[in-house]
Amino acid sequence: MPLPPLPESAIALAAxxxxxxxxxxxxxxxxxxxxxxxxxxxxxxxxxxDEFGAYIVIAPGLALAHARPGPDVLADGLSVVTLAxxxxxxxxxxxxxxxxxxxxxxxxxxxxxxxxxxANIFNDPGAIPALAGAATVADVQRIMSAGKEGTDR
Amino acid sequence: MKIVAICGAGIGTSAILKVNAERVxxxxxxxxxxxxxxxxxxQTTAADAxxxxxxxxxxxxxxxxxxxxxxxxxxFDLSELEAxxxxxxx
Numbered sequence: 001m002p003l004p005p006l007p008e009s010a011i012a013l014a015a016x017x018x019x020x021x022x023x024x025x026x027x028x029x030x031x032x033x034x035x036x037x038x039x040x041x042x043x044x045x046x047x048x049x050d051e052f053g054a055y056i057v058i059a060p061g062l063a064l065a066h067a068r069p070g071p072d073v074l075a076d077g078l079s080v081v082t083l084a085x086x087x088x089x090x091x092x093x094x095x096x097x098x099x100x101x102x103x104x105x106x107x108x109x110x111x112x113x114x115x116x117x118x119a120n121i122f123n124d125p126g127a128i129p130a131l132a133g134a135a136t137v138a139d140v141q142r143i144m145s146a147g148k149e150g151t152d153r
Numbered sequence: 154m155k156i157v158a159i160c161g162a163g164i165g166t167s168a169i170l171k172v173n174a175e176r177v178x179x180x181x182x183x184x185x186x187x188x189x190x191x192x193x194x195x196q197t198t199a200a201d202a203x204x205x206x207x208x209x210x211x212x213x214x215x216x217x218x219x220x221x222x223x224x225x226x227x228x229f230d231l232s233e234l235e236a237x238x239x240x241x242x243x
Contacts, residue, residue, distance in 0.1 A: 048161055048162060051161065052160075052161035052192065052210065052211065052214065053210035053211070054210050055160060055161055055166065055207075055208035055209075055210035055211050056161075056165070056166060058166050058169060058208070058227075058228040058229070059227045059228055059229045059230070060227060064165060064166055064169075066162070066165040067162065068162050091209075091210065092209050092210075092226075093209065093226040093227075094226065094227070103165070113168070115165055115166070115168035115169055116168050116169065116171070116172040118169060119169050119172045119173050119228075119229065122229040123173070123229050123231060125229070125230075
């Protein structure tokens with residue numbers, strides 16, 4: 001199961017977020033813009049962090065915003081938001097966050113395998129700084145397609 | 154050998170921990186069954202597990218367990234995973 005598509009509408013570069021909540025909302029809005037989700041999914045992504053803390057900050061500078069599958073997921077979707085100024089999520093080691101990935105999938109099984117694909121991209125330690133500094137949408141799409149060259153599929 | 158990767162929803166970041174733990178175990182030549190689960194069901198899914206892998210943010214939510222709780226800071230750093238798994242299993 002490959003990663004969901006990453007259309008231009010799901011990418012926002014150098015967004016100005018005042019805090020983590022706004023940063024996650026940008027990732028949610030990008031998912032909505034691409035047609036993958038409705039606004040309630042964005043709200044649920046924020047609730048996950050309210051409930052469980054900043055555990056979605058899974059590597060230095062990178063947050064993986066997501067919620068459980070639900071009726072507000074219209075199609076599998078992926079979004080990428082880079083921040084003009086990194087924000088703190090309250091994680092003990094991985095703050096500040098400059099890149100927020102939004103992920104939505106329709107069924108739990110797909111979710112697990114799609115997320116695993118992200119490992120193929122980000123096990124390359126250069127991927128997060130490259131995304132954070134991406135100048136164009138095409139740069140982001142090129143970096144995010146690296147997982148397709150992975151061997152564990 | 155049973156290892157459980159835990160996250161808030163059981164469907165997101167735990168999947169990354171699972172796939173990377175499997176890669177490291179393969180490298181270490183250790184046979185283990187790695188499953189992804191969530192904090193709400195950890196007491197059931199990890200009842201017979203030797204190791205629980207999770208984020209520093211979720212340690213308190215896991216509560217009392219007989220398993221070794223291994224805290225991973227960078228989910229994409231295979232050398233961190235390898236060192237911590239080797240210490241827990243060795």
